[in-house]
Amino acid sequence: GIQVEQSPPDLILQEGANSTLRCNFSDSVNNLQWFHQNPWGQLINLFYIPSGTKQNGRLSATTVATERYSLLYISSSQTTDSGVYFCAVGEPGNNRKLIWGLGTSLAVNP
Amino acid sequence: DAGVTQSPTHLIKTRGQQVTLRCSPKSGHDTVSWYQQALGQGPQFIFQYYEEEERQRGNFPDRFSGHQFPNYSSELNVNALLLGDSALYLCASSLEQGLTYNSPLHFGNGTRLTVT
Numbered sequence: 470g471i472q473v474e475q476s477p478p479d480l481i482l483q484e485g486a487n488s489t490l491r492c493n494f495s496d497s498v499n500n501l502q503w504f505h506q507n508p509w510g511q512l513i514n515l516f517y518i519p520s521g522t523k524q525n526g527r528l529s530a531t532t533v534a535t536e537r538y539s540l541l542y543i544s545s546s547q548t549t550d551s552g553v554y555f556c557a558v559g560e561p562g563n564n565r566k567l568i569w570g571l572g573t574s575l576a577v578n579p
Numbered sequence: 580d581a582g583v584t585q586s587p588t589h590l591i592k593t594r595g596q597q598v599t600l601r602c603s604p605k606s607g608h609d610t611v612s613w614y615q616q617a618l619g620q621g622p623q624f625i626f627q628y629y630e631e632e633e634r635q636r637g638n639f640p641d642r643f644s645g646h647q648f649p650n651y652s653s654e655l656n657v658n659a660l661l662l663g664d665s666a667l668y669l670c671a672s673s674l675e676q677g678l679t680y681n682s683p684l685h686f687g688n689g690t691r692l693t694v695t
Binding site: 502504570571 | 612620621622623627634635637669671682683684685688689691
């Protein structure tokens with residue numbers, strides 16, 4: 470089945486710093502989503518981005534489907550950005566099922 | 580605009596018991612998916628319901644079953660609980676969009692199940 474790899478696994482930032490999180494996937498997909506899970510376990514959908522670039526405030530994402538990777542950019546990080554960032558892709562031929570990476574755990578220190 | 584709501588928030592059960600978790604989808608959504616998330620792991624797909632039918636199932640035993648009601652709400656039932664069933668159970672809703680099934684998922688806050 471499709472493999473989803475995220476890097477780095479862990480990241481520590483000072484407030485105000487920028488960061489880039491990466492998601493590599495092993496097969497063609499037409500469904501890719503980024504999520505943020507806060508320390509209380511709540512999962513928030515950040516982007517639905519099977520291809521192209523999107524921006525939402527300090528966050529932006531780019532997916533290069535032909536090269537099988539996606540990037541999540543966080544600018545001017547804040548302590549509230551702490552948590553785990555997950556990339557999830559639709560299983561090829563079956564977008565009903567999302568396959569998830571192991572996530573990037575981000576800690577933003579004041 | 581009501582988001583995805585799940586109940587209960589926490590639950591403690593004993594091995595061998597049965598449990599029912601409930602989910603109401605986001606307003607306007609018609610599809611409900613259930614995920615299991617163990618500590619330190621990404622969510623694992625259990626199954627998805629649309630039009631009151633199970634449309635897709637992940638690698639979970641038959642002890643895990645579900646239901647979707649005409650108002651799109653859903654239940655997850657787990658029978659004969661095992662210690663390994665302890666996890667965060669997440670419900671996600673989306674809007675069916677034809678055969679591509681491409682739709683952003685919106686999650687509830689989850690139910691934390693502990694099996695002792």
